[in-house]
Every structure is written in C-alpha cells, then in structure tokens.
Amino acid sequence: MEQLDETDKKLLRLLQEDAKLTTKELAAQLGLTLSPIYERIKRLEGLGFIKQYVAVLDKNLLGQPITAFCQVSMRYHDKAFIDKFEEEIKKLEEVQECYHMAGQVDFLLKIHVSSLDGYHNFVKYKLSEIENIGVLNSTFVLKEIKHNLGYVIH
Amino acid sequence: MEQLDETDKKLLRLLQEDAKLTTKELAAQLGLTLSPIYERIKRLEGLGFIKQYVAVLDKNLLGQPITAFCQVSMRYHDKAFIDKFEEEIKKLEEVQECYHMAGQVDFLLKIHVSSLDGYHNFVKYKLSEIENIGVLNSTFVLKEIKHNLGYVIH
C-alpha cells in the first residue's frame, strides 16, 4: 500500500470513477505531462492495483430487476461437501456473488433474476439440487439505497 | 430489452468483461467493420444500457481486506426515521452497499474496512451513532467464492 504516493491515489480515484478519461485529461487534472501518467498507470496495472477495466451495465434494462440475498447453511461440514457446494455455485448463472461466512450461516449468495417466478425456479431446480444444503433463507431487495462501485482510498 | 439484437448483446458481454477492447478488436470478433460497432456502442450508452466505464481495483492491495455484512433493523418504522437512516448511511465511507430489504431485517449493509479493529470503530463511533437502530447483526466474509462483475445477458 505504501508503494503509492498521493498522485497514484488520485489517479486510482479518478480511474475507478471513469476509466475512459484520457491520459491527457488525467495529466491536466494532476498537473503533470502525459508520460508520467502513462507510466504510473502501467505500473499500477502491473502491480495489480488495477485489475481490469469494465463497462457497467444497467440490470433493470437488461431485464433482471430482482435482487435477492440467500443464506445457506450446510448439513455437514466435511471439506468434500464444502468443495462440492462451491463448485456447483460457480456454475449457476443467477449467482452474482457467493461468500463463505463466519457464524451460523455458511454461505451468503447474491442472486439476480428477472422475476419472482424466476427466483422460484432457481431455488427449486438449481439451488436445492445441490446436496447437503441444510437451512436456506431468502430475502429480497426492495430498494438499493447505496452501491459504491469503487473503494475509498486513504 | 428487445431493443437489443444478438450483436448488441455480444457487444455488451464483451465490454463488461473488458472495456479496453478497441473498436477494431470488437469489429473483428463480431464480423463487422468499425463504424457499425462504434455507432452501436454510442447507442447503448445513450439508451443507458452502458452506465459507465470503471477501473476495477484490488481491495486487498488498497488495504481493505475485511468485508462484513451487517443486518440492521429499525426500532420504529416512521418514514422520517427511515429517511434519516438512509441519509446517514450514504455519508459513511465504510458502507460499500446498502439495501432496504423485505423481511424482519430492514437493511443489509456491505462494509469494507482495513481490520477488525476498524470494524469495531465503525460500529461504535459511526453506525450506532445513527438513531433508531434496534437490532444490529454482523457477519464476516471468510472467503470470496464467486464475484461476477457483469450480468448474464440472455
């Protein structure tokens, strides 16, 4: 982390807001010329601070307005079962995110579907097909209050 | 949604994987020349399918390895209290995401901090400072199993 000076941090803050900013625009905002900006970006990419550049799409326009969080607890906690569950989850396209959690609940899943009926089908024909699931608890997002895409860089 | 043909969908799938693909590369992959690709991208931006372009950073390298999910229930459910809570949450930099949920739990928060001590400070000096919080339940991410950045486009 302390391979980053203030200029690097400003650069990262700008790029995680708008990856289309040109080297020229970045240079102007940071009070430098093109080449140091160019070299810093390449360095930040090389060190892995910048992992990739992506286009952020609108999930509602893409026809997936329903977001659900699904808490899953395993019946048995043998490594083989856990591994199998993780394998299967990775294959399910409805699962946007999956975390192994501390506490009573083993896994937290973030699910995107087109409708409540779609969620029903997901649980019935995909999720519950995975063996060794004990408890399963779903809650739905009514409203997205906040969703930061970037991180706070200190 | 059905303003999109197969070419648009392929374009969106490619751009949400790698926003740095050039028009030339996209054209080659989609079997077209530069100008239709260029115009389609501008159209998809204009219609709002593409919301923005961002650099994806590494939260561990940025010194924020701890992710927690925090379930919050309100004591009273007057509109004024809810509005106030949402306002305050938006100001907290540790809160990456916040959703108003259906069910017993009112809000689900995704929190990023640098340490467990940082989480303690967040709860003690920031979150619990907000009035009208009834129940508060935190769980920590042990391992990220899956985290799709893009959506599945049908």
Added chain:
DNA sequence: ACTGAAAGTTAAGATGT
C-alpha cells in the same frame, strides 16, 4: 444498417533533463 476512407486524437515508446 453496413462499407470504406479521411481527418482528428490519443497511445506508446524513445530520448533527454
């Protein structure tokens, strides 16, 4: 809607301080 080509910008690299 797509092709092809022209003009304007930017990225990428080399050289020097």
Added chain:
DNA sequence: ACATCTTAACTTTCAGT
C-alpha cells in the same frame, strides 16, 4: 521521476451502397 517529441494506432465522422 518528469518533459518533449515522434509515429503508430485508434476514434470519430462522413460520403456512398
């Protein structure tokens, strides 16, 4: 670590099919 300069590549626009 940064400034300047060069050219190769890309973006953007437009006439034509």
